Amino acid sequence: MGLEINHLIKRYGGKTVLHGISLEARTGQAFGLLGGNGAGKTTTIRSVLGLVEYESGSITWDGKPIKDNRPSIGYLPEERGLYPKEKVSEQLVYFAMLEGLSRPAAVKAMRGWLERLGIAEHEGKRVEQLSKGNQQKVQIISSLIHDPELVILDEPFSGLDPVNSDMLAAVVQDQLKLGKTMIFSSHQMGQVERFCDQVCILKRGEMTVSGKLADIKRSYGRTSLLLRSEQDLTPHLATFGVRPVEESLHEWQVKVDSEEQAHGLMQSMAGAGVKLLKFEIKEPTLHEIFIEKVGEGA
Numbered sequence: 192m193g194l195e196i197n198h199l200i201k202r203y204g205g206k207t208v209l210h211g212i213s214l215e216a217r218t219g220q221a222f223g224l225l226g227g228n229g230a231g232k233t234t235t236i237r238s239v240l241g242l243v244e245y246e247s248g249s250i251t252w253d254g255k256p257i258k259d260n261r262p263s264i265g266y267l268p269e270e271r272g273l274y275p276k277e278k279v280s281e282q283l284v285y286f287a288m289l290e291g292l293s294r295p296a297a298v299k300a301m302r303g304w305l306e307r308l309g310i311a312e313h314e315g316k317r318v319e320q321l322s323k324g325n326q327q328k329v330q331i332i333s334s335l336i337h338d339p340e341l342v343i344l345d346e347p348f349s350g351l352d353p354v355n356s357d358m359l360a361a362v363v364q365d366q367l368k369l370g371k372t373m374i375f376s377s378h379q380m381g382q383v384e385r386f387c388d389q390v391c392i393l394k395r396g397e398m399t400v401s402g403k404l405a406d407i408k409r410s411y412g413r414t415s416l417l418l419r420s421e422q423d424l425t426p427h428l429a430t431f432g433v434r435p436v437e438e439s440l441h442e443w444q445v446k447v448d449s450e451e452q453a454h455g456l457m458q459s460m461a462g463a464g465v466k467l468l469k470f471e472i473k474e475p476t477l478h479e480i481f482i483e484k485v486g487e488g489a
């Protein structure tokens with residue numbers, strides 16, 4: 192059970208922006224809602240929240256129309272919505288009380304969360320006095336403080352340094368263990384791979400890929416080759432007629448047609464005296480799948 196969207200169609204004016212979106216985010220799982228800019232992620236989320244009307248389709252929670260059976264929802268919007276002049280504590284307590292908590296419960300939850308995210312000392316400060324990353328943490332707390340059943344996070348990791356990203360990752364894992372249903376919208380594919388069991392990639396309001404991430408990857412086969420070397424491999428790859436999909440200082444990720452082609456490439460490099468520090472044939476990353484499906488312009 193959890194959230195189910197079936198054949199959602201949405202138009203703005205004459206323009207169809209969602210062409211029959213279907214997805215299922217199950218209890219205790221995170222669903223990755225992905226797509227390039229303008230693909231329809233926010234419109235899908237806003238439909239779930241009841242903020243926009245849609246032309247046809249259905250959205251259910253635990254099998255019943257969400258309009259009649261609305262779960263408590265925690266939403267971290269892409270455009271942040273804190274009041275800069277207000278105190279962190281007052282704002283969080285206010286949000287929690289709006290969601291039905293009593294003042295003592297809201298204060299307790301606020302303190303617990305500030306402690307958990309390592310920003311307890313900022314309780315009495317105005318939001319504008321906090322760094323961007325800490326403001327982001329306050330915003331995250333505002334979406335979780337009332338212990339919602341359905342958690343919708345839009346780019347939750349933006350503005351967080353690696354230490355704080357790991358802290359948030361632990362919070363997300365805890366929420367999943369508590370049985371929350373999560374929708375995770377992000378352009379950070381590495382984070383999506385970390386949490387999401389199911390994903391859907393939208394392109395101009397259509398679903399280009401959808402399903403269990405492990406199955407999607409398996410369907411591609413092991414066509415991704417990772418090479419590491421202190422030498423520049425670019426000329427060798429060009430000789431072999433392959434172009435890197437991703438490239439960093441000493442690593443090259445290339446797409447091959449088969450494992451045989453990958454081995455042929457390795458032999459040719461060995462023959463040319465190239466020293467490889469790493470040679471790994473693997474399934475593509477979500478990043479590669481996204482680039483292939485959505486296109487480099489996204």
Ligand SMILES: Nc1ncnc2c1ncn2[C@@H]1O[C@H](COP(=O)(O)OP(=O)(O)OP(=O)(O)O)[C@@H](O)[C@H]1O
Nearest residue numbers: 203204208226227228229230231232233234235269
């Ligand atoms: N209020 C609106 N009126 C008219 N068109 C809209 C409105 N909101 C969104 N759209 C259009 O709907 C399409 C989908 O937009 P949406 O914001 O859902 O995309 P998105 O995937 O969330 O993009 P991003 O990653 O850039 O936030 C876009 O073509 C957008 O211009």
